Amino acid sequence: MNVVVCVKQIPDPAAPPALDPGTNNLSRTGKLILDESDSYGVEMALQLVDAAGSGEVTLVSMAPNGETSGLRTALAMGAARAILVSDDALSGSDALGTAKVLAAAIKRAEPDLVLAATESSDGYTGTTPVQIAELLGLPSVTFAKKVEVTGDSVSVERQTEAGYDEVQCPLPAVVTVTAGVVEPRYPSFKGIMAAKSKPVDTLTVADLGIDAGQVGAAGARQEITGVSAAEERGSGEIVVDEGDAHERIIQFLEQLKVL
Amino acid sequence: MSIDKIWVLAEVADGKTVTASLELISHATTLAGTVEAVAFGDATAAVAATLGEYGATKVHDVGDLGGALPGVPVASAIAAAVASGAGPDAILFPATYDGRDVAGRLSAKIDRPVLTNVVGLAEDGGALVTQHAIFGGTQIASARFTGEGPGLFVVRAKSFPAESRGGGPAEVVAAPAPDAGSTNAARIVARHVEERTGPKLDEADVVVSGGRGLGEKDQYAMIEELAALLHGAPGASRAIVDAGWVPYAYQVGQTGKTVKPTVYLACGISGATQHLVGMKNAKNIVAINKDQDAPIFTVADLGIVGDVHKVVPKLIEALKTRG
Ligand SMILES: Cc1cc2nc3c(=O)[nH]c(=O)nc-3n(C[C@H](O)[C@H](O)[C@H](O)COP(=O)(O)OP(=O)(O)OC[C@H]3O[C@@H](n4cnc5c(N)ncnc54)[C@H](O)[C@@H]3O)c2cc1C
Numbered sequence: 014m015n016v017v018v019c020v021k022q023i024p025d026p027a028a029p030p031a032l033d034p035g036t037n038n039l040s041r042t043g044k045l046i047l048d049e050s051d052s053y054g055v056e057m058a059l060q061l062v063d064a065a066g067s068g069e070v071t072l073v074s075m076a077p078n079g080e081t082s083g084l085r086t087a088l089a090m091g092a093a094r095a096i097l098v099s100d101d102a103l104s105g106s107d108a109l110g111t112a113k114v115l116a117a118a119i120k121r122a123e124p125d126l127v128l129a130a131t132e133s134s135d136g137y138t139g140t141t142p143v144q145i146a147e148l149l150g151l152p153s154v155t156f157a158k159k160v161e162v163t164g165d166s167v168s169v170e171r172q173t174e175a176g177y178d179e180v181q182c183p184l185p186a187v188v189t190v191t192a193g194v195v196e197p198r199y200p201s202f203k204g205i206m207a208a209k210s211k212p213v214d215t216l217t218v219a220d221l222g223i224d225a226g227q228v229g230a231a232g233a234r235q236e237i238t239g240v241s242a243a244e245e246r247g248s249g250e251i252v253v254d255e256g257d258a259h260e261r262i263i264q265f266l267e268q269l270k271v272l
Numbered sequence: 273m274s275i276d277k278i279w280v281l282a283e284v285a286d287g288k289t290v291t292a293s294l295e296l297i298s299h300a301t302t303l304a305g306t307v308e309a310v311a312f313g314d315a316t317a318a319v320a321a322t323l324g325e326y327g328a329t330k331v332h333d334v335g336d337l338g339g340a341l342p343g344v345p346v347a348s349a350i351a352a353a354v355a356s357g358a359g360p361d362a363i364l365f366p367a368t369y370d371g372r373d374v375a376g377r378l379s380a381k382i383d384r385p386v387l388t389n390v391v392g393l394a395e396d397g398g399a400l401v402t403q404h405a406i407f408g409g410t411q412i413a414s415a416r417f418t419g420e421g422p423g424l425f426v427v428r429a430k431s432f433p434a435e436s437r438g439g440g441p442a443e444v445v446a447a448p449a450p451d452a453g454s455t456n457a458a459r460i461v462a463r464h465v466e467e468r469t470g471p472k473l474d475e476a477d478v479v480v481s482g483g484r485g486l487g488e489k490d491q492y493a494m495i496e497e498l499a500a501l502l503h504g505a506p507g508a509s510r511a512i513v514d515a516g517w518v519p520y521a522y523q524v525g526q527t528g529k530t531v532k533p534t535v536y537l538a539c540g541i542s543g544a545t546q547h548l549v550g551m552k553n554a555k556n557i558v559a560i561n562k563d564q565d566a567p568i569f570t571v572a573d574l575g576i577v578g579d580v581h582k583v584v585p586k587l588i589e590a591l592k593t594r595g
């Protein structure tokens with residue numbers, strides 16, 4: 014079974030984020046890392062291929078400046094190869110533009126299953142995977158907290174407001190996984206060394222046969238019109254507990270007529 | 273361009289329209305002359321009165337989905353209306369599991385982008401302008417569509433109040449989904465409902481949330497007990513959701529729910545920006561944390577520097593004796 018995992022490479026979330034003042038795009042100047050949200054998809058794909066007994070895991074990513082640091086992390090975990098789409102024309106893409114690019118790249122790998130995260134850590138629109146599914150003409154199941162493949166269908170426990178649904182879906186399909194669905198492995202030293210020589214195909218928009226006017230800032234039919242500071246919420250009274258702080262809480266709740 | 277007609281995806285659960293959809297319907301009446309709902313499932317007729325009361329004059333009923341996940345069939349039905357020229361100027365979706373799926377599918381079907389994580393929506397010069405809380409809610413970005421409509425907006429719950437507009441029942445019109453072939457192949461084969469009592473997290477007047485400071489899974493029981501005593505709902509930080517202590521549905525924050533209760537009580541939660549963005553618009557915030565420098569105290573109206581294992585049990589005892 015061949016699985017494609019969409020992996021986003023993002024600025025380190027530990028570093029304070031910033032918008033490029035000229036374009037209002039998220040600034041992506043430093044080194045990019047594997048989005049932790051996608052490490053679950055990578056682990057899930059490795060486990061599914063393992064269980065199937067054959068096939069391989071291909072990573073697909075769209076990122077600026079030929080960035081591969083995040084891809085190398087996922088290759089070190091055990092993925093076999095990667096397709097990277099990198100092109101200056103892609104700067105400023107919206108989620109639909111991103112989906113068009115990723116869908117075209119995924120098509121090349123002819124996967125049985127496509128995995129992505131329910132939402133990324135930096136843009137978190139959460140629509141890209143479903144847009145990819147529609148563009149590829151595939152069914153999709155989002156918010157998976159458990160994924161199993163039997164024969165040519167996938168069964169998913171899909172998170173719901175009230176609990177979860179058991180969903181059955183024929184392959185090929187797109188499935189998005191939630192954080193915590195599996196425990197991502199740490200790359201071993203051997204894995205890290207092996208990752209250095211694994212193939213990464215780097216493609217441009219033209220290679221994919223996509224019209225540059227469809228993607229990037231040119232294709233994004235939305236714009237940020239302004240950014241302003243949110244209203245700040247001041248802090249109030251601080252009480253150091255001397256064994257009676259609960260009484261102050263009760264008093265506070267009484268004032269609010271909650272009690 | 274002007275905004276004449278807005279459609280709102282009305283989700284129905286347990287025979288009732290979800291509050292997030294009612295918030296959107298009543299807010300949409302302030303933006304457009306005509307507001308209509310799109311609903312699916314077998315309970316549309318039963319909720320037509322409520323949809324009408326909040327401001328929808330019509331409800332386009334996709335009908336029973338026969339176990340299919342809503343994304344594909346509901347998007348297909350809306351896409352058909354858009355293609356026929358009967359579509360609206362804007363479509364609002366609640367940021368729910370299914371709302372986001374329908375919006376994403378529809379976006380690709382009709383080749384229109386989506387603005388997501390919307391927390392504010394206003395009319396400006398005949399166009400809709402959105403607000404998005406970014407960087408943990410410290411900044412607000414405004415955005416708008418520059419291309420052809422309809423504009424697709426996925427809006428977070430609690431962005432607007434749900435207010436009755438005193439309207440009569442909405443007229444139900446059938447809007448069956450055209451056959452979407454194999455893209456519509458995912459089927460729900462069984463549903464599992466986790467038993468829960470008390471109000472829903474995003475509708476509760478009081479929310480009591482626990483974080484990693486509780487130390488271990490079993491300690492979450494005191495959060496549930498305190499929430500029950502205050503007739504509230506228990507919530508959680510992502511740290512303890514990821515650790516498997518509580519289900520994802522309990523999570524408050526950027527990747528979880530937005531809550532705006534009268535009182536939010538944070539117990540053993542540090543106050544990471546991604547948590548704050550989901551709760552800092554609560555009317556009142558009480559925080560218990562043993563670290564006086566915890567960021568949660570910067571938004572707390574009442575901050576208790578103390579051990580949750582001491583303060584919370586005493587609070588529970590005191591509430592019990594009050595009866
Ligand atoms: C604060 C902020 C708000 C934004 N709001 C909007 C908006 O409202 N509408 C809009 O259209 N765009 C928006 N964008 C732009 C959007 O984030 C980008 O277009 C991005 O390329 C795709 O969206 P995402 O990261 O939100 O993906 P999501 O849909 O959240 O991603 C889900 C999953 O899809 C896969 N995936 C997504 N992008 C890639 C990639 N480049 N390479 C490989 N896999 C990927 C990953 O598995 C990812 O976890 C916003 C960006 C920012 C920073």
Ligand SMILES: Cc1cc2nc3c(=O)[nH]c(=O)nc-3n(C[C@H](O)[C@H](O)[C@H](O)COP(=O)(O)OP(=O)(O)OC[C@H]3O[C@@H](n4cnc5c(N)ncnc54)[C@H](O)[C@@H]3O)c2cc1C
Pocket residue numbers: 026133134135482483484485486487508509510511512523524525526527528529539540541542543544545546547550560561562563566578579580581
């Ligand atoms: C993309 C992304 C999205 C995210 N989305 C969310 C989200 O939606 N919601 C969310 O909550 N988080 C989210 N997070 C995670 C967030 O950054 C924090 O890691 C998380 O909120 C921390 O949870 P916590 O406060 O329970 O744990 P910690 O940060 O570990 O804090 C525990 C706190 O408990 C206190 N404590 C310890 N012992 C005691 C005691 N005995 N008594 C009292 N206090 C004690 C400590 O002083 C500390 O302040 C997200 C992160 C990323 C990168």
